[in-house]
Amino acid sequence: MTTRSPGVRAGPIGARARLGALAALAASAMWSAPSRADSCTVSATTHAFGAYDTVTAAAATSTITVTCTHTASAAVRFNYSVALSSGPGSYAARSLTGTGDTLTYNLYTSLARSTVWGDGSSGTSMVSGALNVGGGPGGTRSDVLDVYGLIPAPQNVLPGSYATATPITVTITY
Numbered sequence: 001m002t003t004r005s006p007g008v009r010a011g012p013i014g015a016r017a018r019l020g021a022l023a024a025l026a027a028s029a030m031w032s033a034p035s036r037a038d039s040c041t042v043s044a045t046t047h048a049f050g051a052y053d054t055v056t057a058a059a060a061t062s063t064i065t066v067t068c069t070h071t072a073s074a075a076v077r078f079n080y081s082v083a084l085s086s087g088p089g090s091y092a093a094r095s096l097t098g099t100g101d102t103l104t105y106n107l108y109t110s111l112a113r114s115t116v117w118g119d120g121s122s123g124t125s126m127v128s129g130a131l132n133v134g135g136g137p138g139g140t141r142s143d144v145l146d147v148y149g150l151i152p153a154p155q156n157v158l159p160g161s162y163a164t165a166t167p168i169t170v171t172i173t174y
Contacts, residue, residue, distance in 0.1 A: 042082075057152050
C-alpha cells in the first residue's frame with residue numbers, strides 16, 4: 001500500500017463576488033516486485049474548480065490513472081482499490097482554508113455526485129478495479145478513474161486563495 005499527500009489549492013480572488021478555487025489532486029506512487037517483473041504507478045491530474053461566485057455551485061473533474069506493467073511470461077491480474085482521505089475536513093464536508101475563511105467542497109465517484117469518494121467509512125465509497133496484464137514486452141495496461149468535485153452554493157466567504165490536502169491511498173494485490 002502506498003500513500004501520497006497531494007495538495008488541493010484555490011487560486012487568487014479578484015472581487016468578493018468572484019471566488020476562484022483551484023484544487024490540485026495529484027498523487028504519484030510506485031511499487032514493484034522485481035522477481036515477477038511487475039510494477040504499478042498511480043498519477044493524478046489537477047482538480048481545478050475555476051471561478052466560484054459564492055451564489056452558484058462550482059463543479060470540476062480530474063482523473064487518477066492506475067498503470068501496471070508485467071513483463072514475465074504468464075499474464076497477471078492486478079486488483080486495486082483507490083481511497084481518498086477527508087483531508088483536514090470530514091467526509092460530510094471537505095474543506096479548503098484561506099483568507100480567514102473555510103470553503104467546503106467534496107469529491108465524488110460519479111457525475112451524479114451522489115456517493116462521496118472516501119475510504120469506505122462514514123457512508124463513503126472507494127473505487128476498485130482490475131487490470132489484466134499479459135506478460136512479455138509491452139505488457140502494460142491502464143485504468144483512468146474520473147474524480148468529480150463540487151463546491152456547493154451558497155458560501156459567503158472572503159475572496160482569496162484557498163488550499164488543502166487530500167491524500168490518496170492505493171492498494172494493489174495480485
